Amino acid sequence: MNLAERSHPLRASLSAEMHVRRMPLFSSPCRLMQVVAMLGEHGARHSYAHIASIADAHGVKVAEQAKYATFDIGDSVLVWERHTEFASYTFVRPGGFDDPFDPALFDAVAENVLGELPGQVIRATQIAILPVGIAFPNLDQLDQWFGRDALVVCDVVGGKARVASDFRLHDDGFGRLLIADMGMQGDEPSQLVQRIQELGNYRNMALLGLPLAQRLTPDLTRLEQRLASLTKSVSERVSEDDALLDELTYLSAELARLAAETRYRMSATRAYAQLSIERLNALGVTALAGYQTLTDFTERRLMPAVRTCDSFSARIDDLQQRAAWTSELLRTRIDIALAKQNRDLLESMNKRTQLQLRLQQAVEGLSVVAISYYLVALIAYVVKAVRGIDHEATIAIIVPIVAGGVALALRFLRRHISE
Numbered sequence: 001m002n003l004a005e006r007s008h009p010l011r012a013s014l015s016a017e018m019h020v021r022r023m024p025l026f027s028s029p030c031r032l033m034q035v036v037a038m039l040g041e042h043g044a045r046h047s048y049a050h051i052a053s054i055a056d057a058h059g060v061k062v063a064e065q066a067k068y069a070t071f072d073i074g075d076s077v078l079v080w081e082r083h084t085e086f087a088s089y090t091f092v093r094p095g096g097f098d099d100p101f102d103p104a105l106f107d108a109v110a111e112n113v114l115g116e117l118p119g120q121v122i123r124a125t126q127i128a129i130l131p132v133g134i135a136f137p138n139l140d141q142l143d144q145w146f147g148r149d150a151l152v153v154c155d156v157v158g159g160k161a162r163v164a165s166d167f168r169l170h171d172d173g174f175g176r177l178l179i180a181d182m183g184m185q186g187d188e189p190s191q192l193v194q195r196i197q198e199l200g201n202y203r204n205m206a207l208l209g210l211p212l213a214q215r216l217t218p219d220l221t222r223l224e225q226r227l228a229s230l231t232k233s234v235s236e237r238v239s240e241d242d243a244l245l246d247e248l249t250y251l252s253a254e255l256a257r258l259a260a261e262t263r264y265r266m267s268a269t270r271a272y273a274q275l276s277i278e279r280l281n282a283l284g285v286t287a288l289a290g291y292q293t294l295t296d297f298t299e300r301r302l303m304p305a306v307r308t309c310d311s312f313s314a315r316i317d318d319l320q321q322r323a324a325w326t327s328e329l330l331r332t333r334i335d336i337a338l339a340k341q342n343r344d345l346l347e348s349m350n351k352r353t354q355l356q357l358r359l360q361q362a363v364e365g366l367s368v369v370a371i372s373y374y375l376v377a378l379i380a381y382v383v384k385a386v387r388g389i390d391h392e393a394t395i396a397i398i399v400p401i402v403a404g405g406v407a408l409a410l411r412f413l414r415r416h417i418s419e
Contacts (some may be wrong), residue, residue: 012145014352020381023190024070024077026094028181032193033106033174034090034126034172036201037119040084046118047087051080054113074109085205085268086122089113090197100128101145123173123204125197129189132181136162145176153291156283160184161192167200167297175200190284198369199279199294203302209269210305213312220315223254227319234333241334248327266313273306368410372403 025173039047051069052062060397067082079090091106091113099105103126130136142151146166153164162180169175181189230247280298287293376399383394 002238003158022090023079023090023187023194025090025187025190027189028129028179028184028371029094029096029131030129030189031093031095031097031100031105032129033089033103033110034088034123034125034127034197035041035114035117035121036086036088036123036204037117038086038122039119043087043119044082047082050116054078057112073113076106076109078109078113079338086195086201087119088201089117096131098129100130100178101170101172101174103174123175123201124173125177125200126172127177127179127193127197129179129181129193132183134180136163136180137178142178145178151291152294152297153286153288154293154295155182155286156196156294157184157188157192158284159284160188162288163196163294169287181230195279195282196294199276199283199298202276203298206269206272206276206302209262209265209309212265213309216262219254220258220312220319223251223258224315224319227323227326231322234326234330241330241337245327245330245334245362248323249329252323252327255316255323259316259320262313262316266309268317269306269309273302276302368403368407371406372399375402375406 037043037047044412048062048065054073055062055069055071058071058073060069062069069078069080071078073091075093077092078094079088081088081090091110093105097105139148142148142164144152146164147168150166150168151164152166153162155162160181160183162182164180165176167175179189179192179196184192226247230244230251233244276298280295283294285293285295376395379398379402380391380395383389383398384391
């Protein structure tokens with residue numbers, strides 16, 4: 001039975017996704033260098049084109065729209081990974097070394113790759129893995145490579161490795177990470193490097209939200225104060241409702257602009273922070289007396305930044321809700337005022353209608369008199385032509401009869417028109 005004919009269109013890509021983004025197998029001693037570049041609006045396409053051209057020069061084909069590639073370049077292995085916002089370039093050079101953090105070791109192979117690097121560098125790290133059996137450097141030796149005031153030293157992966165770093169940017173433009181192999185086996189060295197680097201990369205990406213929140217916090221505070229002032233004005237009726245509604249509409253638009261400007265970055269900060277915590281938990285950090293650990297360093301620096309970003313986002317959401325409530329309250333008050341105006345207008349129209357009705361009734365009464373007068377005058381001509389009767393008495397008798405008939409006729413006509 002051929003299952004390939006009935007496979008889901010994404011089956012192969014989903015299977016491949018579970019196996020990409022892995023460091024190639026290596027053992028100690030080993031030197032690595034990783035450079036992480038932020039991708040711009042079209043950076044993903046440029047990053048792929050860049051790595052595809054380099055791979056092609058070394059006889060390797062990179063699949064179209066690939067997010068991962070690894071191939072030999074000189075005496076090193078190049079690992080390329082493309083994420084949503086950044087791409088990483090990792091050079092792996094197995095074998096011994098004299099200086100654990102000499103960037104010149106990779107100059108020959110990295111020049112062509114990094115010379116035309118798309119995007120902007122957000123992180124660069126020199127990594128050295130010491131061989132098994134070598135004593136871990138003492139504090140004086142560590143002072144040659146790291147700042148003592150920020151030194152982080154701890155055991156990881158159940159005590160099979162010890163790491164040291166100060167997570168600072170040094171004069172050569174790189175951070176530094178020292179790993180002592182204390183019995184790692186199989187792919188544990190590559191997994192350890194990948195987790196530590198992902199921890200650092202995701203941490204840096206998470207921290208990108210902090211400057212944005214700090215820069216826009218004064219604007220948010222200003223809008224918050226203005227909203228409080230407008231809400232007070234609504235409650236005290238110290239301004240015209242139309243003017244208040246215009247200001248509330250402007251304030252709501254400003255809050256919507258801030259939310260649109262920051263929502264993606266703040267959401268990304270939360271996602272990257274969660275990934276960093278997951279990688280940290282997977283390292284199995286064990287503390288060493290007298291040193292801060294990776295957990296201490298990460299939580300002390302990352303979590304306050306994440307909480308600041310969360311607080312910033314929460315303030316925007318809260319202000320948007322408060323502005324909506326205030327606007328709704330003001331609109332309700334305006335609607336009530338309009339309803340009162342409409343009620344007063346209807347009452348005025350009702351009074352005018354009643355007045356018109358009275359005038360109409362008065363006119364109808366005059367109409368009865370006028371029509372009766374002319375009818376009596378016409379009948380009088382006929383009566384005067386008849387001989388042998390008292391003309392004056394006859395006309396006097398006819399007048400009430402004619403007036404009553406005219407009144408009944410007009411009443412009947414009015415009822416007919418109303419129906």
